[in-house]
Amino acid sequence: MIIIKRPSDLRSFIRSEKSKGQVIGFAPTMGALHEGHVQLIKTAVERATVTICSIFVNPTQFNDPEDFKKYPQHPEKDIYLLDKASADVLFIPSVNDIYPSGTEKLERFELGYLDSILEARFRPGHFQGVCQVMSRLLRLVNPDLLFMGSKDYQQCMVIKKLIAEIGLSTELVACPTVREPDGLAMSSRNLRLSPEERKIAPEIYKTLQHVREEIRPGSLGALALKAKQRLEQKGFRVDYIAFADRDNLQLAEEWDGRQPLVVLVAAFLNKVRLIDNLTIDE
Ligand code: AMP
Numbered sequence: 001m002i003i004i005k006r007p008s009d010l011r012s013f014i015r016s017e018k019s020k021g022q023v024i025g026f027a028p029t030m031g032a033l034h035e036g037h038v039q040l041i042k043t044a045v046e047r048a049t050v051t052i053c054s055i056f057v058n059p060t061q062f063n064d065p066e067d068f069k070k071y072p073q074h075p076e077k078d079i080y081l082l083d084k085a086s087a088d089v090l091f092i093p094s095v096n097d098i099y100p101s102g103t104e105k106l107e108r109f110e111l112g113y114l115d116s117i118l119e120a121r122f123r124p125g126h127f128q129g130v131c132q133v134m135s136r137l138l139r140l141v142n143p144d145l146l147f148m149g150s151k152d153y154q155q156c157m158v159i160k161k162l163i164a165e166i167g168l169s170t171e172l173v174a175c176p177t178v179r180e181p182d183g184l185a186m187s188s189r190n191l192r193l194s195p196e197e198r199k200i201a202p203e204i205y206k207t208l209q210h211v212r213e214e215i216r217p218g219s220l221g222a223l224a225l226k227a228k229q230r231l232e233q234k235g236f237r238v239d240y241i242a243f244a245d246r247d248n249l250q251l252a253e254e255w256d257g258r259q260p261l262v263v264l265v266a267a268f269l270n271k272v273r274l275i276d277n278l279t280i281d282e
Pocket of ligand 1 (some may be wrong): 028029030031036037039040147148149150151152175176177178179185186187188
């Protein structure tokens with residue numbers, strides 16, 4: 001695996017690979033890699049002919065400065081995992097490489113209602129920050145295939161919109177959520193859970209599964225409230241648990257028994273914020 005630090009070097013590398021007709025696959029990350037990231041890379045290796053992974057902890061997407069400061073980093077383990085997963089390139093830019101004019105005056109992206117619901121409502125500015133870094137990375141790499149995790153369901157939708165907005169022909173491949181054996185969705189933030197919190201954390205997935213079993217056509221409000229209370233009883237502070245259309249993320253209060261839905265949750269265990277989601281079939 002080649003490690004590239006400078007955007008100009010990455011640009012030349014990609015130009016040369018594209019001229020050979022290679023299919024460029026790209027998986028952007030913030031490092032502290034786990035099996036969820038590794039699966040993205042493995043899928044990329046299967047589907048593309050050149051796989052590029054980036055590690056960049058993006059300062060503009062953290063609405064909580066503490067969260068940014070405490071974001072876990074273990075670069076040596078990351079390199080080992082990427083190499084083992086057969087990534088071809090690791091791109092590690094600096095903040096200055098990504099934001100050469102600083103992070104004060106930034107472009108605004110038109111994301112419509114995706115920028116006001118769920119994650120956007122509870123993390124103001126988060127998706128604008130994600131689009132800052134992703135627009136820069138996408139313009140630089142211009143991948144044929146972009147690999148992202150369905151764990152960040154709303155983020156996948158935002159990035160699809162961004163790709164269209166900036167006029168690229170990149171195809172987004174949304175990969176399934178990789179879980180711990182007890183159901184907890186893998187996340188770099190899980191490293192910040194205390195042993196006690198770690199024991200409680202899988203309750204998020206159990207609650208989503210319970211919702212999927214209990215859902216019936218009709219009003220969804222009571223079921224969402226019951227799920228919220230169940231999590232609160234276990235010690236979570238719930239930002240939201242909500243149903244939405246799987247294809248466009250319009251929030252759903254009612255269900256006709258046929259509409260493809262996804263149930264999404266965000267909740268804190270003390271200081272650690274966890275998110276997860278589950279699709280609901282007919
Ligand atoms: P992050 O490093 O948290 O920004 O995540 C980088 C990419 O990995 C994003 O596309 C995430 O959705 C994806 N990802 C993170 N956790 C998981 C997981 N448990 N399963 C699948 N993909 C994941």
